[in-house]
Amino acid sequence: DQQVKQNSPSLSVQEGRISILNCDYTNSMFDYFLWYKKYPAEGPTFLISISSIKDKNEDGRFTVFLNKSAKHLSLHIVPSQPGDSAVYFCAASQAGGTSYGKLTFGQGTILTVHP
């Protein structure tokens, strides 16, 4: 039962253009969402998060959009840089009480940014 899905295993983008990574979820109890980036031989690194009370959160080149009715979120990277090439994981949790930290991850999307 895949509660968080990233349906695109890979994405290739030219340097300077926008990268859009997508994520869908099925569990309506999820109310906090995160994106992590992972380089080979390293652990995932936190990028950006969004609470379900918002529909957009921005941090520099990274913006996350949340569409609760569609149970869909996306990560926009503008402009994309070769150093952004990594695996991107979408993750979700229930923010309340003791649930935080118990993240449900998607399968990941490999982003390649070409110079």
Next chain:
Amino acid sequence: ETGVTQSPTHLIKTRGQQVTLRCSSQSGHNTVSWYQQALGQGPQFIFQYYREEENGRGNFPPRFSGLQFPNYSSELNVNALELDDSALYLCASSFDLSISSPLHFGNGTRLTVT
């Protein structure tokens, strides 16, 4: 500020054996979570420890067990290893159970079961 460190980095074990993986949490963090990442998949939640007590468990059998010590470091123990236990095991620490404290992951332990 010291990050999350895991040991060993790689390990090869035989089916049926037992293994212990170790994790030192980031300075100031009191919560440790363990995840299993199979090849080509996202990390899957195993369990979480908060102030030395287990605080939730994912869909893993009892042969996966853990400990958290007074200094908030942690161990993951796996008994009766199976071939499917081959994976990257990730430890993550955070401060309390707070949204404002994202998980900080270590680089993982790559376990191979033959």
